[in-house]
Amino acid sequence: MSDxxxxxxxxxxxGFHDPENSTIRFDKGLSEQVVRDISELKDExxxxxxxxxxxxxxxxxxxxxxxxxxxxxxxxxxENITYFLRSSDQTEKSWDDVPxxxxxxxxxLGIPEAEQKWLGGVTAQYESxxxxxxxxxxxxxQGVIFLDMDSGLKQYPELVKKYFGTVIPHSDNKFxxxxxxxxxxxxxxxxxxxxxxEMPVQAYxxxxxxxxxxxxxxxxxxxxGSTVHYVEGCTAPSYSTDSLHSAVVELIAxxxxxxxxxxxxxxxxxxxxxxxxxxxxxKNATVEWVDGNIGSKLTMKYPxxxxxxxxxxxxxxxxxxxxxxxxQDTGAKVHHLASNTTSNILSKSISKDGGRSSYRGxxxxxxxxxxxxxxxxxDALILDGGSRSDTYPTMEIGNSTSDxxxxxxxxxxxxxxxxxxxxxxxxxxxxxxxxxxxxxxxxTRELPMEYAVELNKLLELEMEGSIG
Amino acid sequence: xxxxxxxEILRVxxxxxxxxxxxxxxxxxxxxxRGEIHAVMGRNGAGKSTLANVVMGHPxxxxxxxxxxxxxxxxEELEVFERARAGMFLSFQYPASIPGVQVGTFLKKSVxxxxxxxxxxxxxxxELNAAMEQLSMDKSFxxxxxxxGFSGGEKKRLEILQMLLLQPHLALLDETDSGLDIDAxxxxxxxxxxxxxxxxxxxxxxxQRLLDLVKxxxxxxxxxxxIVRTGGPELALRLEDKGxxxxxxxx
Ligand SMILES: Nc1ncnc2c1ncn2[C@@H]1O[C@H](COP(=O)(O)OP(=O)(O)O)[C@@H](O)[C@H]1O
Ligand SMILES: [Mg+2]
Numbered sequence: 001m002s003d004x005x006x007x008x009x010x011x012x013x014x015g016f017h018d019p020e021n022s023t024i025r026f027d028k029g030l031s032e033q034v035v036r037d038i039s040e041l042k043d044e045x046x047x048x049x050x051x052x053x054x055x056x057x058x059x060x061x062x063x064x065x066x067x068x069x070x071x072x073x074x075x076x077x078x079e080n081i082t083y084f085l086r087s088s089d090q091t092e093k094s095w096d097d098v099p100x101x102x103x104x105x106x107x108x109l110g111i112p113e114a115e116q117k118w119l120g121g122v123t124a125q126y127e128s129x130x131x132x133x134x135x136x137x138x139x140x141x142q143g144v145i146f147l148d149m150d151s152g153l154k155q156y157p158e159l160v161k162k163y164f165g166t167v168i169p170h171s172d173n174k175f176x177x178x179x180x181x182x183x184x185x186x187x188x189x190x191x192x193x194x195x196x197x198e199m200p201v202q203a204y205x206x207x208x209x210x211x212x213x214x215x216x217x218x219x220x221x222x223x224x225g226s227t228v229h230y231v232e233g234c235t236a237p238s239y240s241t242d243s244l245h246s247a248v249v250e251l252i253a254x255x256x257x258x259x260x261x262x263x264x265x266x267x268x269x270x271x272x273x274x275x276x277x278x279x280x281x282x283k284n285a286t287v288e289w290v291d292g293n294i295g296s297k298l299t300m301k302y303p304x305x306x307x308x309x310x311x312x313x314x315x316x317x318x319x320x321x322x323x324x325x326x327x328q329d330t331g332a333k334v335h336h337l338a339s340n341t342t343s344n345i346l347s348k349s350i351s352k353d354g355g356r357s358s359y360r361g362x363x364x365x366x367x368x369x370x371x372x373x374x375x376x377x378x379d380a381l382i383l384d385g386g387s388r389s390d391t392y393p394t395m396e397i398g399n400s401t402s403d404x405x406x407x408x409x410x411x412x413x414x415x416x417x418x419x420x421x422x423x424x425x426x427x428x429x430x431x432x433x434x435x436x437x438x439x440x441x442x443x444t445r446e447l448p449m450e451y452a453v454e455l456n457k458l459l460e461l462e463m464e465g466s467i468g
Numbered sequence: 469x470x471x472x473x474x475x476e477i478l479r480v481x482x483x484x485x486x487x488x489x490x491x492x493x494x495x496x497x498x499x500x501x502r503g504e505i506h507a508v509m510g511r512n513g514a515g516k517s518t519l520a521n522v523v524m525g526h527p528x529x530x531x532x533x534x535x536x537x538x539x540x541x542x543x544e545e546l547e548v549f550e551r552a553r554a555g556m557f558l559s560f561q562y563p564a565s566i567p568g569v570q571v572g573t574f575l576k577k578s579v580x581x582x583x584x585x586x587x588x589x590x591x592x593x594x595e596l597n598a599a600m601e602q603l604s605m606d607k608s609f610x611x612x613x614x615x616x617g618f619s620g621g622e623k624k625r626l627e628i629l630q631m632l633l634l635q636p637h638l639a640l641l642d643e644t645d646s647g648l649d650i651d652a653x654x655x656x657x658x659x660x661x662x663x664x665x666x667x668x669x670x671x672x673x674x675x676q677r678l679l680d681l682v683k684x685x686x687x688x689x690x691x692x693x694x695i696v697r698t699g700g701p702e703l704a705l706r707l708e709d710k711g712x713x714x715x716x717x718x719x
Binding site for chain 2: 426
């Protein structure tokens, strides 16, 4: 057996871990002092410290959500989490300068290779901060700003101050409050007017330490008429104890801008993934969330779009795979706040081996927003008896000139499909893999090719040992 | 003796099959040798598809008595995919659709899993193009999803395309002619004739028109799960002309 295969933990290929080297590591647990210490360590402006402290106070007062998966949520032990861990003293511009262990990890995840082939820029975050960051020169020359969030705050404090927390206030929910209090890392991306970024830029998030809390904060501003595709991926080692990933992602698409934000979330099954993602789309702007959730123990994430300007468009395509011991509580929220705005929501989920997937959606059309159009499609595929799928759609339609469509389906793999494929030489697992990949295809085809191939392989692996 | 074993592709002995407890086949006997074309005819519900499905290994069909041998090997030892890899092929009466899976990807993977040596990219392309041309299939087929939204005729063509690529030793063709216009039928028949040279062929059909183009060596009439009469090509003509009542009486 190769080293590679020995380190595969269950079906999960990224479960390996490095030694926990750190240059700064906070004691476990959370207090106002911890929040202040993070801010001081980062040498932040006073106003940011204030925001953090305010958010922390809100977090302590705010009760846990009483929906989603309360049992799992209430099992989170906030005192048994490391809130800040620096593993490398600086963010490097060359992979050669990244500490060996960490560089090897990202090599195994294929990041430097992908960067050379098809990316316009890369941020690689390891624990609390970016260890590597680069952007293609031509993009920089066009005025594109792509930085890790800490550097963004240092170099462009006015821009950050103007937009930080404007789309997702700290008080939005308990976990946005937590993130605002202890955030570290994430991306800051600004695309100037009229600039179209052809190659996707990518952020990769890796948790390595046990009981780690990762709280990246991302802010993307696409100025008028600009275009950008941002891709994020994430993995973590498999441990028997839990880690917490709680990010906040804010997108602002100015008039006529287009942002596509693609995610392939593949945390190990001991990670809580509680993320708030929201975008504002101004006049004639387009925001697309392409959101894939394959890993984690519990994910609660509902990418949202506020359609604020007339003619704005939102597209949310999401898939969730819930395997053994997993609950994917995902969905989409679109608020039609202006007239003639349009949206499309497509959600696909697969439950297997007792896994649970829930679609939670909100579609709102305010009374004054006339002539809106929206289509929501939710398809669930349940692969065996003990698995579960639920749908919680909410629609608030404030006028009669808007046109809404909603379709939902729950299906099983038919024995005729399996027999057909097996009669063509596929084993039962391979046949399942094909059917499952086909089911997710409307999502996969939207991903960059390399991600799509990877995702298909992942799902095929998940189908191994399945019983039709 | 040794030679005979090599040439025997399929042997069905006193086969009794039930579906959900209901007996469908009630003692079928059939031997197909290499290079032979057999036609099975019978009314709807006679059990023709059941025979084809049970030979291929559909899990819903339970063999209650008798046995099936493929090239002398008892089939119960082989799983469905192993049967395919051993050279058995079923052209479905109602092929299942697999949404989201492109025909091109599907064909490539299927051929790779059935053949000992997986085809190389370019060689496979060439082979695929030739087969599609032969069947007058447009390239756009390749990017469509397997049988998803296909017309009846398109489905049948895709079945025959797969047969051409998989080069089976036993081809079971279940009503492959239904839904085909006369031009398509001619094209499909040509494909069957090609494969039939080196394999055993079982053609299930209601109509003479396919058998005009693919000459059967044997024609079997099936009634209520039993082959009641076996003859040459003339039997097919008689069945089309007279129906099955005269056999009911005889049986
Ligand atoms: N999967 C099945 N489940 C239940 N009944 C079946 C199934 N397949 C076939 N049958 C029944 O078996 C009988 C023979 O069917 P079939 O073999 O399809 O006939 P044919 O192909 O000759 O028209 C019919 O009565 C049919 O309803
Ligand atoms: Mg039939």
